Amino acid sequence: MKKSFKVLAAIGFVSKGLIYVIIGVLSLLAALELGGQSSGTNQALSFLKQQAFGRTLLFLLGSGLVCYSVWMFIQSIYDPEQKGKERQAILKRFGLFTTGLVYTGVAALAFYHLFTQDYTGDQSTSYAQFIGSTALTYGFILIGIILAVQGIVLIRGAFRGGLLDQFNLEGQKHYRLIRAMGKFGFYARAFVVLIIAYFFLRAGFYSGNREIKGIQDAFAFLEQTSWSRLLMILTAVGFIAYGAFFIFLSKYRRFQSEQAKPSEQPS
Template identity: 40%
Template sequence: MKNSTKKIAKFGFFAKGSIYLISGTLTLLAALNMGGSKSGKFKVLDFLEKQPLGNVILIVLALGLISYATWRFIQCFKDPEQEGSDTKAKIKRAGFGVSGLIYLVLAGIAIKKVVSSSGGSSNTQNYIDMFGTTVVAIVFIAIGIALAVKAVFHLKKAYHKKFMDEYSIANLKYHTLAKNAGYFGYYARAVVEGIIAFFFLKAGLYSRQNEIKGTEDAFSFLQNSSYGSILLGLVAAGLASYGIFVLLLSKYKRFDN
């Protein structure tokens, strides 16, 4: 694998890890009533925009997210890590492509915040309504199923600790930190993805409400449940831990060739 490709991947992991670390930290502070706010990926962009040199930070982050999307597309179409071409591998590589699209959109929103004086988010409801209730319901059900499968995948990955296969860190001092952060982080991601999958499936099957639900809605769902603040704090800490895991991956990622 070319060194330039490895650098693109590592820069992308750094950007992704930063997003998760900030999201988890802000939400954990909110759960502890220490400021902060329930923050998904898009809310993190709003937070960064308000910081000193916010536009500079957003530009760097956007470049990192574009790098991550590029790495995902390379994994999808060129298979640099030799996942193979059987059914399981094709599904996994298709998932890489979807992930690339999501982070490319996130990068585009970050860039839009820099170039647009309004800094506001677009009204996704208007775009959804024009497709009609039936089409939106089908799409929501498909998204819900995909997220549910992803949640199960992350549960299995955490349980079997397969995520450590991504590292060349076995004999380094950060090995234990990476293992614990990944273990906690993948379980937290599975919880959030499972809740969002429930939202999409419910909207598609029953309510017919054309609403996009995301991480912030999952946080609110946790907060409004029994022992809400504790559950919210645990999941938020888990997402922050996942951010640490990915940041370490940006330095110690193992490439097979």
């Protein structure tokens, strides 16, 4: 494992964690009526931009997310942790590649905020009008199904422990606390992903709505339920835990290629 790969991973973990911590804190303040607002990625980036040295923070965060994306691509293409070429390993590596694409987009969004005028993120984002209604319907349904599967996989992986085992934390300091934090965070993230999947499926089957739904809309949806305050608090705290989990990874993450000493490797 090259040292440069480990540095990329550590910077990426911190950057990804910060995004989720900010989203969680802003949403928690909103749930407690302490001045925050239901927040998504756009709102978190806008919040950073409004702080002292906001543009510097955005630049560092965007650069860090690029590092995270590059680390995902390195894992998927070069397999530095030697996950292998079995069917399950290939599927995991494909998932890492798609994750890299997603966070490349988030990094681009951070740089967009950096180089444009203030953007509040309050306006709804719409798909291009030239997309036909039939194509849009099938597109929404397909996205909804993919997100629903992702949410179920996250819940299953967190419940069985396999999702957290991939981070190789066992034996590290504060192992149990970090693992519990990660499990709670993955449940919260899965919950929000399932809500967003519901939005897309509903739009595809019924409303023909062209608006993109995201994390902020999921928190807004929670506000409409009878247990809104409790659900929002739990989900927001879960996002904070999820973000903190990745920040802790920057220090305590072990890499698979480090697991076996040379003398322990098969001859």
